[in-house]
Amino acid sequence: MKIDDQVEQRVRGALHWIVKEQEDKFTAALQAFPDDASRRAALELLVAIARYVIVEAYSGRPSVDEVQDLAGVIADAESWLPLSRPEVEQYLQAVLTGSPLIEHLEPEAAVVLAFAVAGSLLASRSQPSGEWWFNYLDKVEAAIEAAG
Structure with a gap:
């Protein structure tokens, strides 16, 4: 997948406000x-x-029970x-x-969920000392582009 630079920067901007839990600024970023x-x-x-972060975290596709547990963790973390x-x-x-x-969600809900889930997954991954969620995002995006 080729990532458009302008879209990437806008996505990163909105993810920043998700991670910071700033709903008004997230809404403005959209x-x-x-x-x-x-x-x-x-x-x-x-x-x-x-998809990349989940598959990497679970070393493959998680089970139904693991998806249910992950959904609970994300919903709790993003309760704001x-x-x-x-x-x-x-x-x-x-x-x-x-x-x-x-097929599963209303369009507006899908947008909020897409940002909330990605932001939560990125922010919750354990990183080496001195690295942040956006450093991990760089690696994820590089892997996505390399995969085609």
């Missing part, structure tokens, strides 16, 4: 996506990021956003199976 094509590209990138554990679980299942998000 306005930086000027058209449907950039919003679609952002969702595709966020899905790829989430209007999302529920069942929504997070539906999103995770769609990400892992490659199902279209629209």
